[in-house]
Amino acid sequence: xxxxxxxPTHLIKTRGQQVTLRCSPKSGxxxxxxxxxxxxxxxxFIFQYYEEEERQRGNFPDRFSGHQFPNYSSELNVNALxxxxxxxxxxxxxxxxxxxxxxxxxTRLTVL
Amino acid sequence: xxxxxxxxxxxxxxxxxxxxxxxxxxxxxxxxxxxxKQELGKRPQLIIDIRSNVGEKKDQRIAVTLNKTAKxxxxxxxxxxxxxxxxxxxxxxxxxGYSTLTFGKGTMLLVSP
Numbered sequence: 001x002x003x004x005x006x007x008p009t010h011l012i013k014t015r016g017q018q019v020t021l022r023c024s025p026k027s028g029x030x031x032x033x034x035x036x037x038x039x040x041x042x043x044x045f046i047f048q049y050y051e052e053e054e055r056q057r058g059n060f061p062d063r064f065s066g067h068q069f070p071n072y073s074s075e076l077n078v079n080a081l082x083x084x085x086x087x088x089x090x091x092x093x094x095x096x097x098x099x100x101x102x103x104x105x106x107t108r109l110t111v112l
Numbered sequence: 113x114x115x116x117x118x119x120x121x122x123x124x125x126x127x128x129x130x131x132x133x134x135x136x137x138x139x140x141x142x143x144x145x146x147x148x149k150q151e152l153g154k155r156p157q158l159i160i161d162i163r164s165n166v167g168e169k170k171d172q173r174i175a176v177t178l179n180k181t182a183k184x185x186x187x188x189x190x191x192x193x194x195x196x197x198x199x200x201x202x203x204x205x206x207x208x209g210y211s212t213l214t215f216g217k218g219t220m221l222l223v224s225p
Contacts, residue, residue, distance in 0.1 A: 042215030
């Protein structure tokens, strides 16, 4: 039974570019949350997807958008990249509104 | 919104000692408090959690206590081992918060042999 998977592992982009990160939830999970973890900080909630809709959003600009597919996998898109977007992007999955979330290994994004 | 404060930011102990990490939260509606362990370059892993209807929970060498009145919760690790060295994060989830978590800034625990 695969846990949460994310791709790619690492990514290097330049300012102004756009990036798409991908996440596959743990088997049996239908809810995907995205978090940004800057170096030396705790994860910060970006948004959550359930039933292919954005259900809740944190304090992130509209440059951050997402999508959830019928198979529950999800994408995070970031437009007009800034240096400050450099971080580890974590995906977490859960079942409905269950308490426990399982995290993926993350995608390390570096913006030059 | 919810705000979670975590202390200390770093904690160094000798193998066999106990370690305590403390967190406070601001939203009295929060009702779920997990602790995650993150080793260097790896994903956060849930090590223990507590819900607001419980005051204490133990799992072998790890325990968590919750004081709802004071809005703080703590992680206790006894008989620390070098493999306990990692960054530990506390988090809180508000009731009705669809399982989204607000995290503290983390505590780097270093256990020396």
